[in-house]
Amino acid sequence: MGKIGILIIAHKPIKYYEVLAKDNQEIDFFVHMDIKTNYINPEIGNLIFLKDELRVDVKWGGFSQVQATLNLLSFVLHNSNCEFFHIVSGEDIVVPVNKDLSESLTWSNSDIFMELTNSPRHRYRVRFFAPHVETIWQRKLVGKLLTFSLKILDKIFITQKDFWFGSNWFSIRRDELKIILNSITDNDISLFKHRLNPDEHFFQYMVVKAGLKDNISSKGNNRYIIFDKKYNNGNNPIYLNSDQLLKLKNIHFPFFARKVDVDNQLKYYERVNF
Structure with missing residues (x-):
């Protein structure tokens, strides 16, 4: 195998x-x-x-x-x-x-074992620049207030765009992994570096971007x-x-x-x- x-x-x-x-x-x-x-x-x-x-x-x-x-x-x-x-x-x-x-x-097919859901509840993380991410302020009161303000902005500025969410832990075969890694650009890296909790979004976005959404297993991850x-x-x-x-x-x-x-x-x- x-x-x-x-x-x-x-x-x-x-x-x-x-x-x-x-x-x-x-x-x-x-x-x-x-x-x-x-x-x-x-x-x-x-x-x-x-x-x-x-x-x-x-x-x-x-x-x-x-x-x-x-x-x-x-x-x-x-x-x-x-x-x-x-x-x-x-x-x-x-x-x-x-x-x-x-x-x-x-496994014998091209399935990707990954959680992939469209989650409006988490979309504020990806929509907006987060200046406090990976700083000492992120888990302090000022950081929590900034995060709360992003949630409010998300409710004010309505969008119908999909926002992909899931766990960072997944299983994949070589060919599909190569496709995903080759699809990642500097712009993708730059975008997610300044977003909240990107580990629960980045690879999900890359799977969709790479055209592999239909490869997601019904078993999730x-x-x-x-x-x-x-x-x-x-x-x-x-x-x-x-x-x-x-x-x-x-x-x-x-x-x-x-x-x-x-x-x-x-x-x-x-x-x-x-």
């Missing part, structure tokens, strides 16, 4: 993926470790860390998350023969159908995630424990589940008979 590449965006140690890489030598694992994070390279042959010149200082709500992903995708595309690309965070976990991960993480209003008002996924993951294995067949802390990642790995 072709080689699998699991591309990990992380900001702290990834002990689970170290174990997974050792036990799955046929799969290559590539890591963007936040430049703020010091780590000791475990020197596992199929676990490849981006060098410092490609590492980014990732900041919440800004383009740095997109840049880290672009750096990782470009590196793997040009420095490996991987056919299948899975973008994950350090807090994701593989949910295999069976012992053969290669069978669980591949094929990740298992639970949002609960009781946890951060539903803005972030809840953390899953190993018991929840074991139940998931028997009733669902997603590629990955998130979020899972390192203790539960390792506990789940120990308990499951791959």
Whole structure:
């Protein structure tokens, strides 16, 4: 079927993926470790860390998350023969159908596993220049007031234009990835650098721009995630424990589940008979 590449965006140690890489030598694992994070390279042959010149200082709500992903995708595309690309965070976990991960993480058509919705609720992020993005003010009162003002402007100036939204975590094959990366221009980069939360919009826009909207899988991004209003008002996924993951294995067949802390990642790995 072709080689699998699991591309990990992380900001702290990834002990689970170290174990997974050792036990799955046929799969290559590539890591963007936040430049703020010091780590000791475990020197596992199929676990490849981006060098410092490609590492980014990732900041919440800004383009740095997109840049880290672009750096990782470009590196793997040009420095490996991987056919299948899975973008994950350090807090994701593989949910295999069976012992053969290669069978669980591949597919036979040109589907792109990505969330892609037209979301009027989020369109203020893309419509307007945000001077406070990736500054110290973004999460302070002045930044919150600026963000609120953009929401008001969006309601005043009505538009029927589509505004694409979805998660930054997706899976894609080599040919479709090449089309998307080749479609990105300096203007695209410049636009999204000054928009709020571009990691939840950039690749969705590029898929549509590249004419690949019809390739989006009916399964979305094929990740298992639970949002609960009781946890951060539903803005972030809840953390899953190993018991929840074991139940998931028997009733669902997603590629990955998130979020899972390192203790539960390792506990789940120990308990499951791959």
